[in-house]
Amino acid sequence: MSQLILLSSFYLFTGTESAVLESAATEGSVGIAALISAGIFILMIIAISFRLLHETAAALLGAVTIFLVTYIGGHFNPALSIITFEGAMDFVDWNVIFLIMGMMIFMAILSETNVFKWLAFRLYLRAKGNTWLIVLWLVILTGITSAFLNNVTAILLIAPLSIQLAIALGLSPFAVVIAEVLASNIGGAATLIGDPPSTIVGSHIGLSFGEYLVNMAPVAILCLIALVVINRIQYRKEYAVAKKSISPTLVEKLESESDIEDFPTLYKALFIGTLTFVLFFVADYFGQMPLSVAALSGAALLIVWVRPDMEDMLREVDWTTLIFFIALFIVVGGMVTTGAISWLATRILVLAGDSLTRAIVLTTWISGIASGIVDNIPFTVAALPIVDLLTANIPGAEESNVLYWSLILGADLGGNFTYLGSAPNIVAVGLLAQAGYQLSFDRFMRDSVPVTIVTLVIATIWLLVRY
Amino acid sequence: MGIILCTTRGGPASYHTQDGAITLAKERGDTLLFLYVVDLHFLDKTAAPIVVDVGDEVQEMGEFLLLIAKERAEEQGVTAKTISRKGEVREEIKKVAQEEGVSLVMFGRPAGQESAFQLAELEEYAAEIERETGIETIIC
Numbered sequence: 001m002s003q004l005i006l007l008s009s010f011y012l013f014t015g016t017e018s019a020v021l022e023s024a025a026t027e028g029s030v031g032i033a034a035l036i037s038a039g040i041f042i043l044m045i046i047a048i049s050f051r052l053l054h055e056t057a058a059a060l061l062g063a064v065t066i067f068l069v070t071y072i073g074g075h076f077n078p079a080l081s082i083i084t085f086e087g088a089m090d091f092v093d094w095n096v097i098f099l100i101m102g103m104m105i106f107m108a109i110l111s112e113t114n115v116f117k118w119l120a121f122r123l124y125l126r127a128k129g130n131t132w133l134i135v136l137w138l139v140i141l142t143g144i145t146s147a148f149l150n151n152v153t154a155i156l157l158i159a160p161l162s163i164q165l166a167i168a169l170g171l172s173p174f175a176v177v178i179a180e181v182l183a184s185n186i187g188g189a190a191t192l193i194g195d196p197p198s199t200i201v202g203s204h205i206g207l208s209f210g211e212y213l214v215n216m217a218p219v220a221i222l223c224l225i226a227l228v229v230i231n232r233i234q235y236r237k238e239y240a241v242a243k244k245s246i247s248p249t250l251v252e253k254l255e256s257e258s259d260i261e262d263f264p265t266l267y268k269a270l271f272i273g274t275l276t277f278v279l280f281f282v283a284d285y286f287g288q289m290p291l292s293v294a295a296l297s298g299a300a301l302l303i304v305w306v307r308p309d310m311e312d313m314l315r316e317v318d319w320t321t322l323i324f325f326i327a328l329f330i331v332v333g334g335m336v337t338t339g340a341i342s343w344l345a346t347r348i349l350v351l352a353g354d355s356l357t358r359a360i361v362l363t364t365w366i367s368g369i370a371s372g373i374v375d376n377i378p379f380t381v382a383a384l385p386i387v388d389l390l391t392a393n394i395p396g397a398e399e400s401n402v403l404y405w406s407l408i409l410g411a412d413l414g415g416n417f418t419y420l421g422s423a424p425n426i427v428a429v430g431l432l433a434q435a436g437y438q439l440s441f442d443r444f445m446r447d448s449v450p451v452t453i454v455t456l457v458i459a460t461i462w463l464l465v466r467y
Numbered sequence: 468m469g470i471i472l473c474t475t476r477g478g479p480a481s482y483h484t485q486d487g488a489i490t491l492a493k494e495r496g497d498t499l500l501f502l503y504v505v506d507l508h509f510l511d512k513t514a515a516p517i518v519v520d521v522g523d524e525v526q527e528m529g530e531f532l533l534l535i536a537k538e539r540a541e542e543q544g545v546t547a548k549t550i551s552r553k554g555e556v557r558e559e560i561k562k563v564a565q566e567e568g569v570s571l572v573m574f575g576r577p578a579g580q581e582s583a584f585q586l587a588e589l590e591e592y593a594a595e596i597e598r599e600t601g602i603e604t605i606i607c
Contacts, residue, residue, distance in 0.1 A: 156521055160528040167477060167535065253534055257527050430509025434525050435532060436478020 033069075033082045034338035040065050041331055041340075041382065049374045049420055056320040059327035059378075063088075066334040082334040091333025092326050095203045095290045096196075100150075101322060102295025103193060106273065107149050108316035109302055113266040114259065116145060116157040121258035124165055129244040131169055135176050135235075136228055138162050142180040143187030143224050147194045147217075148277075151184040151424040159428055163435045164254060168246035173437050175235040178447045181428045182227055182416045186455060189412035190220035192291065193280075195422075196325075197371075197380040197411035201404050202291075204384055209280035209291060215405060219462040223413065223455040230451050265306055272302045325377075332381045341382065345389040356396045360463050363387060363403050367410025368456045372417020380411045402467035409459040416452040419444045469495070469570030474502045474560055477532030484575025485536050487607035491573065492545045499547040501536045502563055503529035504556045522553050557592060564602050572596055572604045 044062035047053040053061070066082050073080035083091075123137035138158065145154040159177050166173040188195025192202040192212040202212050232239070260266060276298030283289040303313065335341045352359040370379050387407050391397045415422035419429055419441065429439045473488035475481045485501075492499045505525045533549035540547035550567070552559040564572050574593060577586050586606075593604035 156524060160524045164528055164531040167532070247538060249538065250531070250534060253531055257531075427510070430507075431525070431528075433509065434476065434506065435528060436476035436481045438480075 030339055030343045032079050034335070034340035034343065036069055036080070037066060037082050037331075037334040037338045038340040040069075041335055041378075044331060045374050045378055048378065054320070055375065056324040056327070059324050059331060063327040063330040066331060083330075083337045087337060088330040088333050091336065092329040093200065093203050095292045096199050097322055097325055098292035099193065099199060099203070099290075099295045100196075100325070101317060102292060102297075102299040103150065104317050104321075105299035105313065106269070106276070106295070106302060107153050108313065109265065109306055109308060110149075110269040110273070111153060111157060112262065113269065114261045115266055116141075116154075117161050117258045118260050120158055120161045121254055124254075131171055131242040131244070132232065132239045134165060134169070135171075135179065135231065135239075138165075138176055139179045139183045139228055139231070140224070143183035143190075143220075146184040146187035146424075147190040147220070151188050151195060151422070152427050154184050154187075155181060155424040155427050155431070159431050161254070161257070163431065163437075164250075165246075167435065168250045168254075169243045171238055171242040172235070173432060173435060174439065174443070174447070175231070175238055177428050177432055178439075178444065179227060179231045181424050182448060182451050183224060184424045185412055185415045185422055186220055186223045186227060189223075189409060190217045193295075195412050195415075196377045197415075198408050200377070200380050201384065201408050205401060205404055206288065207401075208284040208288075209277075210284075215466075216408065219409065219459055219466075222458050222462070226454050226458060227451050230454065231447075234447060234450075268305050269302060272298050272305065275301070328378055328381050332378075332385075335382065336385050341385045342389065345386040348386055349390055349393055352390060352394060354395060356394050356402070357464060359390055359394050359397065360402055360406050360467075361460060363390070363406035364410040364456060364460050364463060367407050368414030368452070369417065371411045371414035372421045372452065374420070376411040376415040376422050380407065383407055383411070400467040402463060405467070406459075406463055409463070410456070413452060413455045413459055416448050416455070417445070418448065469497045470500050470567060471495075471497050472500045472502060472560070472564050472567070472569040472572045473536075474504065474556070474572075474574070475532070475536055476503065476529075477535065481536075481575065482539075484573065484607060485539060487575070488573045489540045489543050489545050491571075491605075491607075492540070492547075493543060497570070499540050499545055500563075500567055500569065501533050501540075501547060501549045502560065503533050503549070503551040504559045505529060505551065505553040506556060507553075526551050526553060561596060561600065564596065565600055569602055572602055574604065574606045576606055 040062050044058050047058040047061075048055050052058075067085060067088070069080055070082045070084060120138060120141060123141060124134055127133035127137060142154055142158050145158065159180055162176045162180060163173045166176045185195065189198060190213070192198055192207060192209050198212070198216070201207075276294055279294035279297065280291055283291055283294050303310075332341075348362070352362055367379070367383060370383075384407070387403045391401070391403050394403070397403050415425070419425035419439070425444070429444070432439045471488055471492050473484060475485055488499055491497070505522055507521055507525065510521060529551045530549070533551060537547045537549050550563060552563065560572065563569070572593070574589055577589060589606060593606060596602060596604050
């Protein structure tokens with residue numbers, strides 16, 4: 001339904017390509033409602049990016065303001081009407097909301113088994129004192145974990161142990177944790193459930209799990225390889241002087257932290273997790289079953305089998321995130337309905353012209369740079385209607401969905417530019433501060449900028465060659 | 468023989484304070500008590516899904532950092548104990564000082580933005596502890 005509304009609003013502009021360009025060239029103004037909705041969105045982005053408000057509070061305030069302007073302002077002046085409550089509900093992608101919710105339930109149960117720490121400690125033992133190998137294993141573990149679980153959870157589970165290992169080995173925790181954060185954003189691009197921008201775009205254009213994986217996993221692996229090579233070069237001196245072993249007391253402490261806490265639950269979670277992933281792959285076969293249905297089925301089966309305390313279970317579902325997404329869809333819905341997004345999209349279309357190559361490069365790099373400055377989730381939601389318009393009007397874009405892939409890669413990889421770009425970055429900064437290591441904005445960028453530029457270049461080449 | 472309370476986070480900025488506390492404990496023949504306080508304010512403005520017990524994860528990390536501090540003290544022949552708490556730093560320091568019968572609370576001089584307190588704020592807080600609990604404080 002939301003796609004229908006989006007398309008119908010775009011068809012106002014997209015009769016033919018030349019008509020669009022002509023329209024874009026001549027259309028000089030937008031209505032007051034469009035300006036207000038864009039203003040609300042910009043204020044929301046500022047509040048989120050500069051941490052003036054909690055993300056959920058900022059998005060909720062934005063959504064409520066849109067409704068108040070529509071109903072109270074619109075009562076006195078119909079031109080102020082942005083979007084009705086019923087209209088706004090059509091813009092909320094419930095598939096995204098329920099998919100994230102299902103995965104949260106699964107993660108909450110799996111993380112209590114301590115399996116990630118157990119894995120991280122086993123990798124440390126396997127590296128046999130080779131510091132570079134320890135970091136390599138931990139970075140790969142984070143990348144793979146982030147491809148299947150939420151990035152922030154991956155960082156919260158793996159980074160504390162990594163910080164401890166680094167300190168004990170006399171290595172700067174920055175060498176490990178920054179690489180893990182970058183790996184979490186890169187790994188998140190590999191699957192449809194890895195990172196919110198991937199989930200949002202995938203759901204919007206109805207991608208299957210397998211289709212997404214085939215298109216994005218290879219480029220994510222290439223980017224992960226680039227990350228570890230750059231990290232090796234950046235920290236070569238630190239690796240050379242790091243200790244080869246840590247004191248027995250500290251090893252004992254790490255080992256005691258890393259025990260599997262609940263084997264029966266772990267086996268059940270792994271069994272149901274495997275079934276869920278099989279369902280993800282075959283979902284398309286069953287009348288294009290939405291992935292949210294597969295995720296919720298897995299979560300429900302696990303709840304029935306493990307029998308966790310339901311009160312605790314519901315507390316572990318992060319409702320603030322779900323509300324954040326709902327409010328965000330409403331705010332962007334307001335901009336689509338009033339034509340603010342179409343206005344911006346036609347300007348970008350003029351810039352891209354007929355060239356698919358130029359459109360790929362523009363989409364990837366604008367998304368990449370913007371996602372480094374503002375949170376990549378609201379950016380992706382707002383950019384989607386623009387990519388819809390570009391895809392509908394640029395020859396060759398529709399067959400391959402290449403501009404959607406560009407948006408995903410730009411938003412996921414660009415989130416690495418600064419530590420404002422995505423939530424795992426912020427969480428890692430907080431964890432490092434808790435260990436007495438203050439990671440400044442500049443210090444983060446010293447490591448992140450080369451990696452982000454190289455990975456965006458890899459992504460651009462991949463998109464141009466593959467599509 | 469008394470107890471010196473030293474609040475620490477680990478990391479290079481904390482080593483100076485730990486060293487000062489170890490030296491003082493050695494001179495006075497006191498026992499050292501290293502304290503780590505879990506502070507989760509960094510999660511306040513993030514709507515990312517937090518489905519793990521972050522408090523427990525950070526506390527385990529804190530206990531590891533305390534163990535390193537303890538090893539450093541014991542290498543210098545100083546007896547050291549450790550304690551970790553979750554809560555508001557100012558309140559927890561006061562509570563632990565009173566509960567553990569501490570004779571001296573030692574703070575590190577703030578080193579720029581890396582510190583939990585600014586100097587004036589820390590001096591005021593140290594005076595507040597002395598006034599409310601009667602326990603001596605030092606900023607080294």
